[in-house]
Amino acid sequence: MCNLVHSTVFALVLMVFGPLANLQPALAQSQDGRSAARTLAQEGAQLYEGGDFQAALQKFKQAYEQYPSPKLFFNIGQALRGLSRNVEALDAFERFLAEAKDASLDYKEQATTHLAELIGKLARVAVDCNRPGAAVTIDGDQLGTIPLAKPVIVEPGGHQLTLVSEGETKSSHFEAAAGQSMTLALSFEGAKPPHEAVGMSSTPKPQELAQTQTDQARLTRGHAWYWIAAGAVGLASFGTAVFFSVRTSTMSDRVSNASSWNSSDYSAGQQAQTLQWVFYGIGAGATATGVLLYLLSSRSTIVAPVASQGSVGIFARGAF
Numbered sequence: 525m526c527n528l529v530h531s532t533v534f535a536l537v538l539m540v541f542g543p544l545a546n547l548q549p550a551l552a553q554s555q556d557g558r559s560a561a562r563t564l565a566q567e568g569a570q571l572y573e574g575g576d577f578q579a580a581l582q583k584f585k586q587a588y589e590q591y592p593s594p595k596l597f598f599n600i601g602q603a604l605r606g607l608s609r610n611v612e613a614l615d616a617f618e619r620f621l622a623e624a625k626d627a628s629l630d631y632k633e634q635a636t637t638h639l640a641e642l643i644g645k646l647a648r649v650a651v652d653c654n655r656p657g658a659a660v661t662i663d664g665d666q667l668g669t670i671p672l673a674k675p676v677i678v679e680p681g682g683h684q685l686t687l688v689s690e691g692e693t694k695s696s697h698f699e700a701a702a703g704q705s706m707t708l709a710l711s712f713e714g715a716k717p718p719h720e721a722v723g724m725s726s727t728p729k730p731q732e733l734a735q736t737q738t739d740q741a742r743l744t745r746g747h748a749w750y751w752i753a754a755g756a757v758g759l760a761s762f763g764t765a766v767f768f769s770v771r772t773s774t775m776s777d778r779v780s781n782a783s784s785w786n787s788s789d790y791s792a793g794q795q796a797q798t799l800q801w802v803f804y805g806i807g808a809g810a811t812a813t814g815v816l817l818y819l820l821s822s823r824s825t826i827v828a829p830v831a832s833q834g835s836v837g838i839f840a841r842g843a844f
Contacts, residue, residue: 561591568599577606594623598631601638611677614642640790644780647700648675650801651685652709658689675705685710703780705773705797754813761807768800 568583581603588596601616617635620627651660653670660667660676663683667676670687680702686695687710694710775793 557590561587561593564590565596565599568603572599572603572606575606577603581607594620595627595631597624598627598635601635605638605642610642610645611679614639614646614677617642636787636790640780643776644703645680646677647680647702647704647706649678649683649685649698649700650675650705650707651687652707653687653689653694654711655687655689658687658712661686661688680704687712703776705769705776754810758807758810758813761803761810765800765803765807768796768803771796772800 564583564587568580568587571577571583572580581600584596584599584603588600597616597620601613601620604610604613604616617639620635621632621639624631649662651667651670651672656670658670660670660672662676662678662685678700680700682697682699684695684697685708686693689712692712694712696708696710698706698708700706772793775789775796778789778793
């Protein structure tokens with residue numbers, strides 16, 4: 525097995541730097557740059573064959589700096605696997621498959637096999653928060669802001685999740701297992717109250733309040749069924765999301781435990797994971813809409829414009 529892997533890395537050096545006719549124009553550099561990159565990649569392959577994965581990784585990265593061919597991500601991923609830096613190796617193989625469009629089918633199949641192996645060794649963590657824009661950090665690494673574009677990949681074991689929003693910080697320790705998909709949600713105490721507008725009238729006039737109550741009674745009859753329908757859509761969407769979540773986990777286990785690579789199972793798992801988040805989003809939107817319509821349909825909720833000399837505003841009163 526080791527000899528096969530070593531031969532693969534050597535062969536990839538030829539694949540990247542061999543026939544110049546296959547190079548994309550955007551990647552073409554000076555002959556000196558290509559020659560230097562070829563030499564570095566060959567040195568890296570020899571170091572890899574000798575088991576010096578760290579030195580091989582540095583050579584492959586230097587080769588990429590000289591000649592940024594996405595095919596080199598295969599070599600980089602191999603070296604990272606040898607160092608057991610599985611999260612980085614997963615990213616390298618994903619970039620190889622996404623960017624090296626003209627790579628041979630054999631290398632793509634090998635990269636896909638490595639991806640399945642790595643997914644089984646790692647955990648996926650989806651992060652949620654009630655404050656969009658909150659900064660997300662795991663183990664000191666800044667990963668972006670809420671909502672994150674995709675789940676975070678972490679090694680099995682203990683980790684520290686930290687969210688920062690408007691000067692406030694929320695932290696939580698969590699344990700992740702190999703092959704696990706999990707969702708972590710941290711909540712802040714809600715949004716800070718807005719500054720009170722200057723010159724706003726404190727109470728509406730009696731005739732304004734009476735007219736508002738009459739208008740609200742009309743709205744109550746019109747909105748009653750809408751919030752019930754929105755709530756039903758929300759519940760159905762959440763139920764569908766849970767179904768696809770279970771399917772995602774099932775397909776992940778099937779791919780990880782299979783004796784041979786099955787691309788259809790992997791694709792089905794990816795599709796189920798996408799649909800899972802789509803229906804979670806639909807469910808959240810429908811639920812929020814239902815709550816809003818319920819408030820509008822409540823007879824005890826009053827929202828009225830207020831005007832006084834030199835100022836305008838809105839008067840709101842509600843009971844729940």
